[in-house]
Every structure is written in structure tokens, then in C-alpha cells.
Amino acid sequence: MVTTQKRWISRAMSSERNDFVKASPKIATEVMAAQLDPYERASFVEVVVPALAQGGLPSVEMWSSLLNAAIDSEVPAKAVAAGHDLSLEWRPDITDDSDADKRDAKSAFTTAIIKTCDLVLEDDPRQIAAVVASLSRHTRSIFKRIALYILELHPDTTLVRQYLTDRANFAEPASRRDYRMLARARADLLEVGDMERIIEWIQEGDSDKFARVFRAAMGRPPAKADVHRHVGIWRRDWLRAFRRRLPEELATELDELEMEFPGPQEERSAVRFTTWSGSTGPLSSEELRQLAAADLIHFAKKWKPPRDPFGPSIDGLVNQITQAVSTAPSDFLTLSPAQLEGSDPTVINAIVTGVQRAFESAFRPPWADVISFSAWAVDQKKIPARGGDLFDYQLDWTDTQLAVARLLSSCLNEKSDPIPLEEAPRMWHVIEGLAGSVHPTPEFEFQYGPPNMSPMTLSLNTVRAQALLLAIDYASWQRRWIGEEWAGLPNEVRDLLEAHLTPGGDPSIAVRSVYGNRLPALFYLDHAWVESHLTLIFGKDSRDAMGQVAWHDYLLNQVFIQVFNLLEPQYWMATEAQRASPRDGLEDAPELRLAVHLAVVYVWGRLETHGSPSLIQRFFELADPIARHRFLETIGEILEANPIVPPEVAARLTRLWEWRWDSLAETDSAGRCEELRAFGQWFATGGLEPSWSLSQLERLMTSCGVVDNEYRTLQRLAILSDAFPKPAVAIVGVLSDKGGSSFYAWEDAAKQILRHASAHSDADARTLASEMVNRLVAKGFTTFLDFA
Template structure:
């Protein structure tokens, strides 16, 4: 390239950031990036001072964004092209640029920590010819990995590109230097057990081991293993509790290793794999050294490798002077060593192992040390465990000793060769398996339950575990338990609860149960005075409340669906049970995250629900054609409970609201005459839970109930309060929108609820209104279109007054969703969309807006162009989907609005967004024809 042209290019980009960005974008893709490399370096474009510092995000203290230096992609491209056909001149230039950047320090003697720059520089370094890569370049990798911004990107580069390329080049020296960094560690919070991690992030480190370990072992296995062993020694020197048998229970791969991907495990596995794949003659000195090192992990590794290469390396073990069984951490490796190789042991060697077993000092808890009988039993089991590894020898001494200790302690050895064993288990431990409990008769089961005594140790079987086993057994075989159910009147309430719960579970799995026996049992249970007097004030769990809850659940299940309902002859008993429960049950309402779930889980809530389902079942059977369909006893109770002095619980209010349509079916007159008592407007303690229950569970909006509630001011009140339950706020708006669609509300009536909704000061209502119609987008009808456009107009005038109120920006942006209903962007819709477009960056649905603009660009290109510019002028530069945006710009241009298209491109380019550059160049080129 001629010098004159180079100077002209440099002058062109001088003080023109968009042009500068554009040039480096082109250079990052060109096939010949070299002519400008030195000129650009000479005028300072690669000056390390220009490496951008992290920038703290405005109004987000502690949050930073990391700018990308615009020259980096160009330098990477130059390095790639030079890598394909290297020249000393370009290589030297790149090295000078790299060195300037990695050696640069600010006035405060600090480097600029930009992890994007570090990542790109790492790429460039390892695109250099191998002979030019210097120690300081490799050390830079260590520095970059220690960045306070994390190491994910450079870790990814090391594992996915750098090391594979070094392996491909068979560059042993560079690989060893890199591994010295990759295997190095950082120390996390000292209070953590797993406080050591690789400098490379965990995911990348594991990927490196998985994909490239074998290649590393072939190229420099000995040197790499030496590096790893030094790292292990350093860590163990700092903290002897690392590399323990809890985290690394076995040297071989084993399911007991919970986290094999951990840094420590991977280091051990690397050493193991090297020695396993080596010729045993070549490693005998190493193993002899390892077995005499102090930390157990080295001894464990040595024993494992001797086990693996026993025929050649066994002498190392037999030369030991001490008793290796005293090394508790090495138990598993020693056990496996004995088990796998004992058939090769000589009589002399077997005698020596017997001596080791007999002379070993066995650990005893203090409580057993002074009790010789118990101590002998425990030690017998421990010796028997070691001897079990040697039984394959058929040696008389071994067999005799094993039998001796087995007679002292015949218990089965669980998981021989392990100091501890981890099992995934949930819940409490049971003293008996469900299969074993089911083999017993009902009388035997009851006796077993009553005789069980819980020990005060967490690892021992518990009454909770036994009750869980009972529940499982009942759910699997309900008829076995219903046949002798009366016997369970004599067991503890925790077991009675599990019994009833088991029947509920059986019903849910569509098993049949003997309703008559169960209902009879429930009556007898709750009629007993003892059921109600048991004191739970000092107990963590109130099993009586749990039983009441299960009884209500069973009756609910047996009445709510005729397909699995109990026989009509049992309805009087169910009525008796429910009335007795409600008279005696205490309110255990405990507000959780929301009132609905709290009531659903309360005793009274479940009982009232069962009463309504019972009444509906009764009505379907016996009062289908009556005006008043419910049973007098239940109606009288509900009438009485309208007095809050008699029934002060929230439970009743929520259930009445939830089942309002069902109560209306049972007795229209009762609901109509008591509507303002059921929803007491002057007492929000009861009104809000009741109306929340109604909103929450009324999936359909019934005209008669909507009219009744709106005429009595309840929907208006619902608009004027902010419900604790977010769902309730949305449902209020949805109900009113349904009414508007159905013609029950008139938008031109200033007294209408739809008018009140549009003018609500609760942004949640406005957002719910927009989203209600947005959810209709897949089933658009003319009816919906005709209703939405006047609604949109009213919303526009409503929002116009809030243009400076940031709280409204999101919901203003959401109004752009209404574009889906427009067949064309007419003058009104353009005005409304333009207003929304100013705030579109506040709406994560903006890609839909872009998609809809594309849909309309052919018919109204100018309107679409103006809307796009409105968006850009307000600081939002969408980049998704790029293909849609390019197509919009192209179509605006094709439809003779080239100036608008160019303006859109310029706004993008001036803000450093380059994806529009190709279409911009095409438009400019065509305009000059």
C-alpha cells in the first residue's frame, strides 16, 4: 500500500471515532492486515494508555462494565495471518505491541485490568511462532488469571485453544511452563474447607483434564506429575487437613467420591493416571519416595500404584518397617491391596499381615474404653473386617481368626474397606423396611408401633421414620389396613395421622379404599375425649391438627368428584364428622407468603372447604332442582359464622370468597342478601382475604356475580387498594377487561369500572390491563380489535400526563404491544406508537415491536422509519434480531425513503454499533448511481 494512501486513511480516522471503529472492523477481517500495522503503531493507536479502564455503571455502585478496545480484533487478525505465514518483521512488531501492553503501569504503578484485553492478548501471544514466546508472555497468563474480574474468558481460551495448539506443535517446554500455571492454585476464604482452587476456572480445568490429559502425559508426563506433586506438597504443608479421605475416599474412580471434579481430586487423579500408564520399572524410585512421605495422600497413592503394578512393585510394600494399618486414612487402599493380591502372598507375608492386624491400635469412643466386653465386641468387628480381605487365601490362620472374631461379633460388615460411607437419603430413618412391616398382621403392626422406643441419637431410627414407613405401607395396601382399622385407635396420634395420610395417598394413586370402615374409624377417633385433651403445647408438632387436616382432605376427596365419591349412605356420617370438627378444632392459621396458601393449609380452611364440597355433592344427589340446595345444618352454621364475633377466623372469609360461585349455585338468595356481610367493605381485615379468595379461584367471570359485586362497590374498592397478593391485583384488572369485552362496561361512561381501571394510579393494574389483551394476540377477532383501539386511545391520553414520571415508563412501553391489532399504522396509531417508542428500552418485549415494524414496513415505510428514529433518538439501539432490523432499513430505502434509512444507519454508527455498516454502504453506493 502506498504511503500516500496510508496517510490519507490515518487522516480520515483522526478525531472521527465512527470512522476509526469502521476501519478497525474492516482490518479485523481483511486478508492482508499488515500494511497498516506499523503506521498505526507509530501514530499511537496501540499505545497501552488507550487500553480502556473498567467503568462503574451510573447509579449502580460496585457494578462495572468492561469496554472493548477497538484495535484488538485487528491485532488478532494480524497475528492469525502471520501465524499462517510468519515473517520476522511482523512477528517483531506484534511482540513489541504485546510487550508494551503487558508491561504498562499507570502513574500509581498498577496495570490496567481489562479482562477482554487480557483475553485477546493471550490469543495473540500463542499465535506467535513458538520460538518467539518469552517467559514474560507466559507469566502474563498467570497475572491475567489472577484478575479481580475473574478468569472465565482466558481460562476458556487456554483450554480450548492455547494448550491444544501447544500440544499440536509438540512444544514441550512451553507446555511445561503453561502447566506450572494451570496446575497452580488460589486460596479462597480461609474458613472454607474447599479453599483451594485452580487458577483456571473449575469448568475449564475439568475440561482440560477430560480432553487433554492423555496428550499431556505423552508429551511431558514425568515433568507434569512432578509439578502436580509439588502443588500437593505445598497445599498439605499449609493445611494438613486437605486431601483427606472424606473428600477423596478412594484413589480409584468410585461413586463414593461426591465431587470428583474438585481441584484436589483432579490433581490426585493426574498423578494416579501417570503412574498407572507408566512402565513400573521406570517409576519404582518415585513410588518408594512417595510411600515414605508424611501426608497420607502420598502413602495412599503409593499403595494404590503398588496394587496396580503388584508383580513388579510389591517389594516396596514388603520393605516397610512400620505398620501401615496405623495410617487410618489409607484404610481403603490397603484393604484393596490385600483383597486384590492376597492370593500371591507367601505364608511369611500372610503371617506378617496377621501380625499387623493383631498389633494395630484400634480407635474406641471414650464410652467404650472402660467397658472391656463392649470394647472386645467392637475390636472383633474391626479385625474381622481386615481379615475378610484375605479370605481368598484359604489360609488356615486367616479363616480361624475370622471365625473367632465372627463368633464374638457376628454382625454383618457394611461397606468393608471404608472408614465412612455416604448414602443419599431423605427424611428420617425407620427401624423397619416397608416390605417387612407389610408381612406382619395388623395386631403385630399395632404392637410393633406401640413398643417402639426412640433413642436420643440423631443417626438412630426415629418415630418419625417409623410413621413414614407406615404411611407408605398404607398407601401401597390400603385394604389390609382398613380391614383391621379399629386396632389403630390404640396407637399414638403420630401413627393415626400416617394411617389417614396413607389412605389419602392411595386415593390419589387411584386405588379403592373401604370408605365405610374408614369413616367409622374417624367417628370413633374424634368422639373419644382423649383425642381432644392431648396436650401439644410443649411439642414441636401438633399431630391432632395434622389428623384433622387429613380427615378434611379425605372427605373433600370423597365428595368433590362423583367419579371417586363415597356412597351416599355415608353422607350423614360425613356431616356429623365435619360439624364435630368445626366445633372443636382450633384455628391454626399461620400466614405464610400469601393468605390463600395459608388458609389452604389450615385446619378450618380445609374443614370449611369440605363442608362446601359435601353440600355440593348432597345437592347433586338430592336437591338438584331446588332453589335452596344445601343442607340446613351447614347453612345454619354459615349463617351463624357471618357474625365475626362468633367466627373471627380469616379461614371462613377466604373459603367463602373462593367458593362464591358454588355458594350462589347452592342458594342464590343467601349470597345476594348477604353479599356485603361476606365482603364487609368497612372491615379490610376480612374484606381483602375474602375478595382475594374470590379473585384467586374464579377462573370464569360470571355476569350475575360481576353485576352483584360491582353494583355493591366491591370491584371499585378492589381498584382502590393495593392487595398484598400480587395475583389479586392482576385478577381485578382481568375481570374488568372481560366485562369490557363482553359489553358489561362502557368505556365512554366516566362512572364505569373500565374507565376507573384506565385511570387507576396503580401501575400494576395498567400493566395487567395491557397484558390481558396481549394474551389474546393468538386469537384476534374483530370484536377484540373494535374494543382495543378505543381503549388504546384512552390509555394514550392517560399516559400523556405521565411522560416525565419514570414509574410509568415501563407500562408506557408495554402499550406498544397493541401494535399487533393494527391492520395498518394510521395517523392515530402512529401517534400512540411514537409515544411508546420513546420508552421502548424499558420493555423486554422490544423484539416483538421490531418484528411488528417489519410486518408494517411495506405498507407504511415512512411511519416505520420515523418510529425507528424515535427509538434511536431516545438512546435505545436494538440489536435483536439483526436480520429483522437490516430488512426494515432495506425496505425503507427500497420504498423511496432512503434519507430515513441513512439516518437510522448513521445513528447506529455514531453510537459504535457496526452491524448496519454493510447495508449503509449499499444504500450510499446506490444513491450515487
């Protein structure tokens, strides 16, 4: 990997700038084809960014090419086709790369762009217009978000005015947070007329949109209280962004709104790209070691940070508390209520986070202390947070309750040293307290729910939903203790689940998501309860909006045969509903997840393509090409995970493929090829009979000229070319006709195929190889001259 990095750096730094820009797509193709693991990717970015930043704008272009390639590779195809990069899901805070880069290439290359822009502008601030122009050439929202952040760090009056007075930027949900952060930092650069225009937009509001979305989500129009709360919080957040430029009457209104609707301001992460040391705490390492737990909490109550953005900060103190707790959690868990009294929720959150970190490091605290501390923290939910501006505490008790729920979930799932069963009453008291939270409100779900966060993602970030998840963990914990005498869900869990499930019980989509997403666990705990509540969970038909929330999030699970048998009527209902189902472009769109489930069940042999009635046949009759492709793609993924294919499964897959080929003979080419291109993954796994699979690949390539996993398909083809040289050479010919940047992905495999064919005992194969070399050279692929 180091050699490859040096080669990329050397090529980039030895090129003229214009040549470097032209080479960027090729470098991006090579980097993506290299399929770096997270460690290699982090190393690549760390090594390459400082070296390439000397190249100026071309470096930004190269990283932008890589980011676009990563989005094309990692973001669901339908989302990409619809123009969505889903960056709010994989990079919610543009400044925070604390752990995102360990998960995916998109975030790693986003970090690389930001760092490169920052280094380029530190070297030459006059480049700001060119940097922003380079970013704006890319239409995906992540690039606009980066540009807004770069202007926050390196303000240019003209560009700041241009971006803040663009109504499209004001209204764009994907970059709204970054727009408001730029406004908070640089609103002083706006002229009076600019502010008048923006205030007009704020005054217009979005209550009509709120009413439409609320009705669609809840099945009823919003009450006056719902509208009042939404409008108040919406205006509060927008007025906060321009606080320093507000006329007196709006400044007064903002004060009143903050009293009526208290809540933390939007803030950047503590991780900033321009400073590598993180936030600074007020205590030295020695002072931190010497302070007892009670003294540290007392210090946190009294300490006021200086109003200096580069001085000790609340974030720094919180990090110090978290660090202290993680090394001695029992000292903090045993603090008395009197010692904790008056602590800000941000501090309590830091304690819970520190205990969680200690838990993840194999520390097992006395369970009674964990439960007692959690109960005290949850009981504080009615006490207002101190709140404040950038230099003050930011979290409220909602954040602390979420941290408590996550900690207790870890504790309940501990199997080597489980919580004693005698703690059940006290544990349930905490769960009940969390379940009584008002969070999420309808306004919260309107602001942060779809399309920003899915219902399942909301469920992970809302207190009531977390309480229900915790209740299911609680039941699983009890079952592990009780063993064979388990008789189904405990009464308290049943009562809680039913209270939030009955009509009018809980309008939250985050809460309803839990029933669908955790249905396999509920089935394991009490299949009779699940069977008797199916209609309440999923609704009578596909017109039930809340039922569809549960169904969609159920589909995010892997499929289990017993659960499938119980839910087969729901699978039929979902299949029939495809005709009216809107596609949202996400990989977890219900139509695509339905395809995944049915494909798995088909491989098991539970369903067939023919019969009366045939669920598989009906699915393919009604599904669009993308969903049909996902069905076949899933089978490729199964073959990848299980390379040794039993004969009966191979025969079943052969029947399916030939049925699909024959069924699509008279359909339009685009839809047909969109579905069938998934065969590339089947072929690449090598799990099916070579002669048959090669003949099908040749037929598909001749007809459509495209397959999935082209790179791995060609690698497999190169292996088979020694035994089957003529069809392999023919496929190389089809790929050469495509040309373009994909050449770099199949060049090595094509050379191996031609070597095998050129040396083969079959004279026809040798002739075909010679003719193909001439074709390739004539097309400009001069690296094949060695074969001529």
C-alpha cells in the same frame, strides 16, 4: 436443550474466574429468555451444578444472578419494588426442594445455589467466609436464609456469632425460622456475652406489636387470655432455639411453657442437600413387605429411634408407613379402633397421606371405610400428641385433621365413582367435628398470618377453614346427585355457614376468607342465599376489616358475569376505596385484582369507558399507574389466549387505547409510561390490525422508550418488518439507545429487521437500515459489523 446446556457449561468453564463473574448476568439473561419448562429447568440444574461447582465462587455468583432474574420475572412487580421476594411463600422450608422445583425457576435456582455452596465448601472449607460474603452482597431475604442454612451445615465460629448476634436478623420475620434453626444447631459457638444480649431481646418480647396487629385484624384489643397465649408461645419458641445455652431459671421456664403450650418444634424438611438418599427407616424392604398392617402400626407405637442423626429416624419410619399404605390402603382403613388406639398423630397422618397417594393413583377404596377411619381420626383431636425433640414424633392432631380434610375433599370431588348419597349423615358428622376445632387460634393467625401468609393461604392450612371448604364440597357433591330437583344449600350447610358468619361467630380471617374465595361456588349452589348474606360477607363498606378479607379473596377468582351483576355495588365500593387502600406490593393486591376483573368485564362489553356513571372511567380516575397498567396488561393476556379477535372486540379495544392515550397526554411521563407500556403485550399477540398496532407501538416507543414483553414484541416486529420496514427500523433505534443487558434479548430480532429493510424495494428503507447499522456498530454492538 442439551446443546444449550453444553454451550453454557463450556463458556463458563473456559473463562477465567473474573470473566466468568462478568458473564453471569448475560448467562442469566439467556437462561431466563429461554423460558425452560419445569423438566428442562430441573435437567439444566442437575447437569450444570456439578460441572460449574468446580469454578468455585463464580458459580455461586452465576446462580445468584439467575435467582435474581427469576425473582424479577416471577414475583409481582410491586413486591419486588418494595424489596420483598416473598420467599416464605414459594420456599417455606429452605431445605425442601421435594416438589417446589417443579413449579418455578426461583426454587430451582435456590436449590442450585445451596448445592453449589455445599460442593464448594466440601472441596475447600476455608472458602466459608467468601461464600457467605458472596451471598450477603444480595439484599433479598432468600439470600440471607441461604446464608443461615449454609452456616448451619458449615459452621464458622466468627460468622455464626456475627449472624446470631445481629438484632436485625433476630427480628426479621422472613428469615426467623432459619435463624432459629441455626441457633438450635450452633448456639454452642456463642460466648456468654452473646447469650446475654440475645436473652435480653427475648425478654423484651413483642406483645405491643401483637396488640397492634390483633386490633387491626380483629377490630378489638386482645383479651388477657390472647396476650397470655401469644407471649407464652413466643417465648417458648425462642427459648427452644437456645435450649442448650439457657440458664437454669429459663430452662425451667421453658419446661413449664412446653407443658402449658404443647406443640411441635420447628424442624427442617426430611429432604437434605448434603445427603441424597433421604431419611432412613428402621425396617428393611423385606421386613416392610412381610408386616401386616396391624403389626406395622403396633411396631410404630413401640419403636424408639436411636439418638443418632444419621441413624434410622421417625421421618424414615413415617415414609415407610406411607409407602406401605399407598400400596394396600384398605388393609389400614379397616384397622379397628383398638388396633389404632395409642398411635401418635404422626402415624395416623402417614396413613391418611398414604391413602391420599393411593387415591391419586386411581385407587378407589370402599367409601364407608374412608369415612369410618376419618371419623375416628377426627375424634382423637382432644388426645395430646406425644411430642418430643428432634428424634421423636413431631406432628399433632391438627396436622392429621388437615390431612383428613384434604383427603375427604378429594373423595367428595370424585365424579366417576362418587360416594353414595346415603353416606351424607356420616360424612357430615366428620365435617362437624372438623368445624369444631379450635384451630386457628388468634395467636396462630398473628404468628403465621399476614404478612407471612395471606388469609387464603391460611385457609388452606387451618382446620376450621378447611371444614367450611369441605362443607361447600359436600353441598356440591349432593347437588350432583340430586340434579334438577336441587333446591339450594342443605340446611346443615346453611346453619354451619351462618354460625361462622354472624357477628361474633368466628373471628378467624382464614375462615372469613372461605366465604370470599368460594363465593362463585356458593352462588352456583344457592344464589338466593348469597344475595341475602352479601352484607354479612363483605360488610357495609370498605371500613369493615373482615368484609375486606372476604372481598380481597373473592377477587382472586376469575370473574363470572352473573356474579359480577350481583356484586356490581361491591365493585363500585372497591373502586371508590382505592384512594385509601394501601398497596402491599403483591400481584394479588386487591387493587390489581380489581383491575383484572374490570378488564375482563370490559372486554365482554358489559362496561364502557363513557356513560353516566361509568365504572371504568371512575376506576381510571382513582387508580394509580400500577393498577391502570394491570388493567391494560390483562387485556394483553386475553388477546394472548384468544388470538382471533372479533371485529367488535377489536373496535372496543381500539377505543380504549386511544382514550387512555388522549387522557394521559398532560400527565407526568413516569406514570403515563408505567400504564401504557402494557401495549407491548397487545402488540406481541398479533391479534389487532397490523398497521394500527405498529403505528401505536412506534408512538409509544418514541414517547416512552419502553414496553412490556420486549423480547416477544421484537419477535412480532421482526415478522411485520418485511411489510413495514421503516417503522420497524425506527423502533430498533429506540431500543439501541437503551443499551444494557437487554441487548441480548433483542439482538436476533434486530438483525432480522435490518435484513428485511436492507433488501426491501423501498430505497428509503434501505437507507434507514444502513444508517442504523452504523449507529449500532458505533455504540459497540460489534455483532452488526456483518451488515456494514
